[in-house]
Every structure is written in structure tokens, then in C-alpha cells.
Amino acid sequence: MISNDKLKSVEHGVVANEKGSRVWVACLFTILLAASSKLYEPTKELVSDEKPPRYRETTVHNYTQYSFSKGIDGVMYLLHLKI
Numbered sequence: 001m002i003s004n005d006k007l008k009s010v011e012h013g014v015v016a017n018e019k020g021s022r023v024w025v026a027c028l029f030t031i032l033l034a035a036s037s038k039l040y041e042p043t044k045e046l047v048s049d050e051k052p053p054r055y056r057e058t059t060v061h062n063y064t065q066y067s068f069s070k071g072i073d074g075v076m077y078l079l080h081l082k083i
Helices: 060-070 077-081
Strands: none
Touching: 060 077
16 A cells, blocks of 8 residues: 555465474554554655555554454455555
8 A cells, every 4th residue: 555556465375284283373463553643645755647546545543443344355455445
């Protein structure tokens, strides 16, 4: 979102091998920033008339609320911010 699609992310995937068990560790970060009104949007230097913004602005709070309400269905959360 911030890179206005200049940088692409990839889906994370893990392939377990036949030796040993697979270990998965969840890392959770605090959402104390959720109270912040800071807006996140594509970086101004990566937006122009030729390359308009590809995402709507959002706050951490709005993004977090959406992700919790949506649940896990295999569709990236950022797609709902796409213009």
C-alpha cells in the first residue's frame, strides 16, 4: 500500500519436509497504535499523474477492525483499500 504497488509482496508459504515436525510461531504486535489518527497512504514521492494512488488512506484502527471482522478467507486484507 505505502509503495503504491511499486514493491510487491508475496504470499507466505511453508513446505514441511519429511524429517521432523513443522513448527509454526505466531507473532502478535500490540494494537495500542489503533487509537492513533495517523493516516497511512501511498508515499507522495511514488504518486504522480501517470501513477495515481492505487489505495485509499486508512488508519491502523480501521485496518485492524476490518481484518478482525473479515476473518481468514485467503484474500488479502489490503484488497478492500484498492482504488
